[in-house]
Amino acid sequence: MCECDASSPALVHPSAHTPAVRTCLQLCRCESIMAAFKGIWTKAFWRAVSGEFLATLIFVLISLGSTINWAPDKENPPPADLVLISLCFGLSIATMVQCFAHISGGHINPAVTAAMLVTRKLSLAKALFYILAQCLGAITGAGILFLVTPSAVQGSLGVTTVKSSISVGHALVVELLITFELVFTVFATCDNKRNDLKGSASLAIGIAVVIGHLFAIPYTGASMNPARSFGPAVITLSWESHWVYWVGPILGGILAAAMYEYLYCPDTELKKCCKEMFIKDSSGKYKEVECSNSQHAGEPDDITISPVSSSDMEKGEKKEALLDVPGDGLSSV
Secondary structure, three states, rough: OOOOOOHHHHOOOOHHHHHHHHHHHHHHHHHHHHHHHHHHHOOOHHHHHHHHHHHHHHHHHHHHOOOOOOOOOOOOOHHHHOHHHHHHHHHHHHHHHHHHHHHOOOOOHHHHHHHHHHHOOOOHHHHHHHHHHHHHHOOOOHHHHHHOOOOOOOOOOOOOOOOOOOOOHHHHHHHHHHHHHHHHHHHOOOOOOOOOOOOOHHHHHHHHHHHHHHHHHHHOOOOHHHHHHHHHHHOOOOOOOOOOOHHHHHHHHHHHHHHOOOOOOOOOHHHHHHHHHHOOOOOOEEEEOOOOOOHHHHOOOOOOOOOOOOOHHHHHHHHHHHHHHOOHHHHHO
């Protein structure tokens, strides 16, 4: 265990570092890195990462399949059916969230993972592996679609491109806005502090995806998901303005998460801690504040997207309570 004092002159002035101090600093860094990645050696961790890979693979494969034009040889081929594509993307993501929420949290989107990370609902190690798994899943899904689709009808394989009639800056704003709407929906429908939620969170998330696509397909192709754009771009080697589909969604997701968590629906314990951080004691120094909430102290808890509403959970808890009643408790269920 390293016992170096961060306030010592040797650490303040790098030129005064002795070999022993340098070794101590290296040990401190190594321990910090190991602490950040301490959870990766568990089965649950890799089960969650593999779940993100499989969910993204299925989502990209099925959703991109809806963009294939099966009548390219006709003199006047029909235009892309925006309603069909929007519904396919939205229902696909709703289904995958419902299937994988209890396994990995059902992110299926680097923008959602980044939003969870900055609000301390996900560890750094899991966030990095999630994004890697999502990108690999998207590449695999796009690759499978490429292999099973006849070359005559493959077209662009659903690659998202900025329309020539708008600028790249406008496209960035569009992607930011539609991802903001999606991530805000995720946080609002999966907030365990709310007791007024009814219905399905996964369906609400799917509808948010449908809305974003109905609006933004004519502008940018409606990515809302960097992995969704990355998969077909790798398979077709199409990288025109690809950075828009990373910067826009991730900025929109982080902005939505920050506004929801810290402005509109802040955690009361976290809010109290933040206020106390700026209170000085009798000696004129700021007090050391420790939050009792485990989510904001030490390693963050991994928050999953729950496909079950809070009202359903309350019904389940009531049922369990009745089952625990001795005698004729079962007959009252």
